[in-house]
Amino acid sequence: xxxxxxxxxxxxxxxxxxxxxxxxxxxxxxxxxxxxxxxxxxxxxxxxxxxxxxxxxxxxxxxxxxxxxxxxxxxxxxxxxxxxxxxxxxxxxxxxxxxxxxxxxxxxxxxxxxxxxxxxxxxxxxxxxxxxxxxxxxxxxxxxxxxxxxxxxxxxxxxxxxxxxxxxxxxxxxxxxxxxxxxxxxxxxxxxxxxxxxxxxxxxxxxxx
Numbered sequence: 001x002x003x004x005x006x007x008x009x010x011x012x013x014x015x016x017x018x019x020x021x022x023x024x025x026x027x028x029x030x031x032x033x034x035x036x037x038x039x040x041x042x043x044x045x046x047x048x049x050x051x052x053x054x055x056x057x058x059x060x061x062x063x064x065x066x067x068x069x070x071x072x073x074x075x076x077x078x079x080x081x082x083x084x085x086x087x088x089x090x091x092x093x094x095x096x097x098x099x100x101x102x103x104x105x106x107x108x109x110x111x112x113x114x115x116x117x118x119x120x121x122x123x124x125x126x127x128x129x130x131x132x133x134x135x136x137x138x139x140x141x142x143x144x145x146x147x148x149x150x151x152x153x154x155x156x157x158x159x160x161x162x163x164x165x166x167x168x169x170x171x172x173x174x175x176x177x178x179x180x181x182x183x184x185x186x187x188x189x190x191x192x193x194x195x196x197x198x199x200x201x202x203x204x205x206x207x208x209x
Contacts, residue, residue: 099152114144
């Protein structure tokens with residue numbers, strides 16, 4: 001019996017696989033260019049598969065995966081009935097409100113916000129008692145204020161270079177974002193003897209760093 005791990009595709013997966021190798025789980029059959037869907041480590045303890053980041057909490061909650069590694073932004077936008085056990089300190093960035101410096105909506109109009117994260121944006125502006133109109137955008141969110149679609153955006157900011165290159169600035173910081181280790185609630189009870197050592201390795205690495 002193996003522990004099945006769901007990883008968010010892209011930057012999070014690359015950093016997570018590096019971290020897994022660092023704590024002793026080597027995936028010799030893994031290649032970024034491979035069309036293979038499931039990969040096993042050499043110890044036989046873990047197998048992982050790659051999915052789109054919003055799907056990671058679903059796979060873990062429903063038991064198709066025992067554990068998962070996914071960004072906090074996904075967990076905030078798509079809440080799931082899972083245990084969030086560790087902040088792995090990888091994929092660090094910030095959720096921010098960004099736009100043109102001193103940008104304000106016209107008098108009497110609601111602030112129009114473009115975002116990939118409507119739930120996070122709604123909760124944030126509700127906490128400020130600030131009414132907004134939200135526009136869900138799936139692609140390059142930075143285009144929205146440039147083309148007059150929105151007054152500002154809510155998005156993840158890592159280095160800020162994309163904002164600067166397009167004349168935009170961070171207006172407000174909402175929260176810090178990093179990747180989290182999540183666990184299926186049933187798996188933690190029934191497979192605790194197998195999951196606990198994995199968690200301990202992550203914890204040891206975090207304490208060293």
